[in-house]
Amino acid sequence: MSEFTISRRTVLAGSAFLLASTALPTIGLAQTPRKGGRLVVAADSEPRNLNPAIVASNGVFFISSKVVETLAEASFDGKDGLDPRLALSWEGAADGLSVTFKLRDGVKWHDGKPFTSADVAFSALQIWKPLQNLGRTVFKDLEAVDTPDELTAVFKFAKPTPFQLIRNALPALSSVVPKHIYETGKIEENPATNAPIGTGPFKFAEHKPGEYYRLEKNADYWVKDEPYLDEIIYQVLPDRTSAASALEAEEIQLAAFSAVPLADLDRISKLPGLKVITKGYEGLTYQLVVEINHRRKELADLKVRQAIAHAIDKDFVVKTVFLGYATTATGPVPKNDPQFYTADVPTYAFDVAKANALLDEAGYSKGDDGKRFSLKLLPAPYFNETKQFGDYLRQALAAIGIDAQLINNDSAAHIKAVYTDHAFDLAVGPPVFRGDPAISTTILVQSGIPDGVPFSNQGGYKSDELDALIAKASETLDTAARTELYKAFQKKVAEDLPLINVAEWSFISVVRDTVGNIANNPRWAVSNWADTYLAG
C-alpha cells in the first residue's frame, strides 16, 4: 500500500512538497520533536481484558501496546521486517527444536523491578502457550524455556517448529508481562489484567469506565529521551459520528482504526489542520472473504463456486464499498505481504455470462421466475463494509439467478449462527492476515476443526491435498521451501475455492497536523508510540 496523505496544506504546497513527503520515511517532518503534551485519541470500545499476553487483538493492543512491550516490533526496513524491542537478537537452531533470544539489558518494569529472562520464560509458558488466543496454536509445541543467564531465553520445542513462523509471530504474540506480578493467584483474575504493568514508554494510570483511559509517561524508559508525550488519553466515543466531530472541534487529535467512517474522509480531508493517512497499517491487513457452506449440495459443486467468483466485480467493490481504500484480492495471502504472496494463481474475471454458463453446465437452470436456487447470506456485522458488501453480493447473485436472502445479526448472533450452528449458505467475513499463513489463515480452509471455533473453516470443506500441504508447511524448517509450500497453498485455494477472497483493506487514521512521528512502522497504531510527539 502506498503512502497517501491528503490535507489542505499539502495540496496548497503543491506537487514538490508531495513528492518530497513520499520520499521521507515519516509524515509530519515539518516540525522538530517536542517534549510534553497530552495526546487525545478516539477509542470506540473498552476491551474486557487489557492484557495483550492473553488477548492478542488489535482492540487490546491499541491501548496496552504502549504499556506492555513485545520481544520485537514490525518494521518497514529492519531485517525480516522486524525491529528489536525487549529482545536484541533471535536465532533459530537448524533442527527447529530451539530458538535463542538475547534480551535487552537495563530494562525495568514500571514498579522498578528489573526485567529478566525469567519474565520471558514465565510469559511464554504460563500465558502465551496455555491462555493466549493465538499463542495456543503457534506455541503449542513449546516445551520449556531455558534461562542460562538473566539475559538469555532459549525456547525449546517438542517438535521441529519453523523459525520463520516464530519470527513472524513476534510482533503480535510476544507481549512480555512481569513474572513477579502474575505468579501468585489466577492469571486471568490478576488485577494487572485491567491495569497492566509493563516495560513500555507509558504507564497505565487510570480507566474511567465509559469515559477514558489515561496513560502517563514512564520517566525510566529504556530509550533515553523517550517518550516525548507526557500523557495519552483514549476518549471513549461510542457513536460512529463522534470521532469526526471531536477532531473538527479539536477535542481529540487522532482517530485511528478508521474511527472516522470512509464516507466522511473526503470532507474531513479538506479541513485545515487535519490529515488523512493510510500508512502504518501494512501489518494489519483484513481480508474480505465470502465464506461458503459446502454442506449445501449446490455449493459443494466447484462450478457453482466458480460462477459466484465470476459474478463478483471486485473493482466495483473496491471503488464503491471501500471508496478506493482497499485492493482487490487474488487469494488467501494479501498482496502487500512481502514474504508469501504469489500472483501466480487462477483468477476469476468479472463475467456474468460465463457465470451463467457455468451454472447452466452444473445443471442449475433458471426456473420460470428467473431463479436457479436460493441461499441464506449472512454478512458479518463488525464493519460497515462487510454489511455493505453483503448488500452488493445479494445483487450480484441476483444477476446470475441466485436468490440470496440477507440475514443481518449482531456480533454474538453472527458468531453463533455461522461458526457453531452452521446456519448459513454464504457468509461475509473479515479474517485478519497476521504476517504468516500458519497463524490465522490456514485454519480458514483446513478440515477437522471442532464446531464453534470462530474465524475458521466451519463450512464443512475438506480437501486432502490442502490438508497435506498445510501439514507439510507446518513442519518444514527451511524458509524458502516453506514459502514455496504456501505459494502452492494459495494456488490450490484459488483453484478449489473453499472460500472466495474478494478484497484486502486496512485502516485509516485521521490526525491533526501537529502530531509528529506517526505511521512510521507497519503496525503503528498498535505499536508503542515512544517517539510520537505533539508540536506546539
Place this chain on the structure above:
Amino acid sequence: MNRALTLIRRRLIGGIFVLLIVVIGTFLLLEAAPGDAVDAYIASTGGDAGMIELLRHNWGLDQSALTRLANYLWALLHLDLGQSLAFSRPIREVILERLPNTLLLMGSATALSFGLGSALGIYAGARPGSFRDRFLSIGSLALYAVPGFWFGLVLIIVFAVDLRWFPIGGIESIASGKAGLDRAVDIARHLILPVSALGFIYLALYLRMMRAGMAEAWRQDFVLAARARGLSRRRIVLAHVARNALLPLVTMLGLQSAQMLGGSVVIESVFSVPGLGRLAQEAVAARDTPLLLGIILVSAVLVILINLLVDIAYAVLDPRVGASEAGA
C-alpha cells in the same frame, strides 16, 4: 397521612411482583437471543475450541438456563446483583458508577420539558386558537417528530463543532483535576446539549397536554363565574384555568419517567455520556445477562419509585384521589 401510607404499602407489594415478572421476562428474552456472552467476546478476540470451553466454564455458561436463573434469583434474594460477564466486575459497582449520570441527565431533561412545556402550554392555552397557540403547537410537534439521535447530532454540529460553545460529549473534562464548584460548572456545561436534546423532544407532550386541558377548562362554568366576579384575566388564567389543567401533567410525569430512560439510551451514545442507557446497550451486545438484569431491575425500581411519588403528589393535590382505595 394514613391514606398515603396505605397507598405506599399497596404500591410496594405490587412493585415486588412487577420486579419479579420483569426479571424473569428479561432473562427469558436474552436466553432466546442467539449467541451467548462467550460468542460476543470471541467475536473480537477469536480463539480455539479449548479456550472457548474454558471461558464458558469460567463464566458459568455451561450450566442450564434454569440453574442460572435459580442462582440469580437466590443471589438477588440476598440483594446480590452478581458479577458482570462483560466487565468482570461486581454489577453493583458498575451500575452505581453510571446511575448518577443518568439520573442527572434524566432529571434535568424532565425538569426542562415539564417546566418549559407547561409554561409554554399556559402561554398557548391562555388564548386557544390564537396565532401563538398554533405556532407553539406546531413547532413543538415538529420537534417531537424529530428522531432523538438526529436532533442530538444537529446540536453537536452547530453548538460544539461550529460555534464551539459546548463540548461535543462526555460528562466532564478529562482528568482536569477540577473540584467543587468548578467541577459542577464543568459538568453543567457538558450536560447542556444532551439535556436539550432529550428535553426539547418531550416538551411537546407537556405543552399539548397543558394547552388541551386549558382549552377544556375555559368552557367550564367556574371560569364563567370567575369572569362574572370580575377577576383579572391573568388571575383567571393562572389560578383557575391552568391550575385545573395541571393534574393530568403530573400523571404524565410518572409515565414519562420510563420513556426518558429509553430515550437516554440513544442520547447517551450520541453524546458519549457514561450512563445507564449506554451500559444497557453494551450489555445486550455482550449478552451480559446478569448486567442487563441488574440495569433493568434498577430502572424498574426507579420507575416504581417515581410513580409512587407521583401518586403521593396527586393525592396531596387532589383530595378525591386514593380516597376509595384507602377506604377499602
